[in-house]
Amino acid sequence: MFPILFLCFLLFQSGSPATAKPAIDNDRVTVWDVNVSVTAQPFDAVVISFSGSATFVPKGNSPKTAGRAIVIDLKDHAVPPIANTSGYPLAFPRPGSKKLLENERVTVWDFAWTPDMPTAMHFHDKDVVVLFLEEGDLKSTTPDGQSVVTAYTPGTIRFNARNRTHFETLVRGKQHAIITELK
Numbered sequence: 001m002f003p004i005l006f007l008c009f010l011l012f013q014s015g016s017p018a019t020a021k022p023a024i025d026n027d028r029v030t031v032w033d034v035n036v037s038v039t040a041q042p043f044d045a046v047v048i049s050f051s052g053s054a055t056f057v058p059k060g061n062s063p064k065t066a067g068r069a070i071v072i073d074l075k076d077h078a079v080p081p082i083a084n085t086s087g088y089p090l091a092f093p094r095p096g097s098k099k100l101l102e103n104e105r106v107t108v109w110d111f112a113w114t115p116d117m118p119t120a121m122h123f124h125d126k127d128v129v130v131l132f133l134e135e136g137d138l139k140s141t142t143p144d145g146q147s148v149v150t151a152y153t154p155g156t157i158r159f160n161a162r163n164r165t166h167f168e169t170l171v172r173g174k175q176h177a178i179i180t181e182l183k
Contacts, residue, residue: 023070023157028127028182030073031157038063043073046106048131048178050155054100054108070157072129072180074105079162079182081125086165088143091122092181100178107181113138113170124164126181132156136173140166152177 024031032038038047040062047055047063048070057063063071084090092109093099101108113119113136121143132152141147143165152175 024129024159026159027077028075028079029129029159030075031129031159032071032073033068033155033157034065034071035068036065038065038071041071041073043075044105045074046072046101046108046180048072048108048180050131050133052100052110052133052176052178054178054180056101056103056106068155070129070131074182079127081183082163084123084125086123086143088121088123088165091124091128092179094119094122105183107183109179109181110176111179112174112176113168115170115174118167118169121165121167124160124162126183127162128160128182129180130158130160131178131180132158133176133178134174136175137171138175139169139171141169142166 020032022030023033040060041057042059044059045057045063047057047065050068055063092107094111096111098110099107100110133154135153137149137151139147139149149171
């Protein structure tokens with residue numbers, strides 16, 4: 001009797017869907033990496049496709065997804081931008097960036113780094129969600145000269161908090177990202 005019950009348990013477990021876990025979950029956003037259609041969202045959301053498009057989806061609506069995408073649920077926890085007293089320009093707009101979407105909740109930017117060409121030193125006044133689309137290493141350097149190199153692969157998702165000053169240099173490979181600034 002026990003082996004039959006154990007076998008039934010194993011079959012039931014293998015047939016149960018896994019609970020989806022968000023890629024990022026904090027007080028500002030919940031970010032889902034999806035490859036299927038998505039049900040109606042409890043929050044306003046931004047859908048970023050891996051082909052580089054961005055769509056705003058008001059809460060209660062189902063985003064249209066085709067292929068792999070991230071869904072950024074925008075929680076009702078607005079944080080105003082930090083005043084820029086750094087003396088450096090804001091992170092966006094920056095030369096070479098393309099604005100994909102802007103509304104009262106977000107601004108979404110498309111940006112590709114050029115190898116060994118540093119961006120200008122800049123200040124991030126807003127929190128951002130970044131979807132990296134290629135394989136490449138970025139070196140981030142702060143005004144005091146401290147540097148860190150981070151390797152990114154296609155599909156890497158990061159949440160970066162506001163109040164940062166740095167410049168970036170692509171030191172290996174290629175890198176292209178869709179950056180969602182939170183208002």
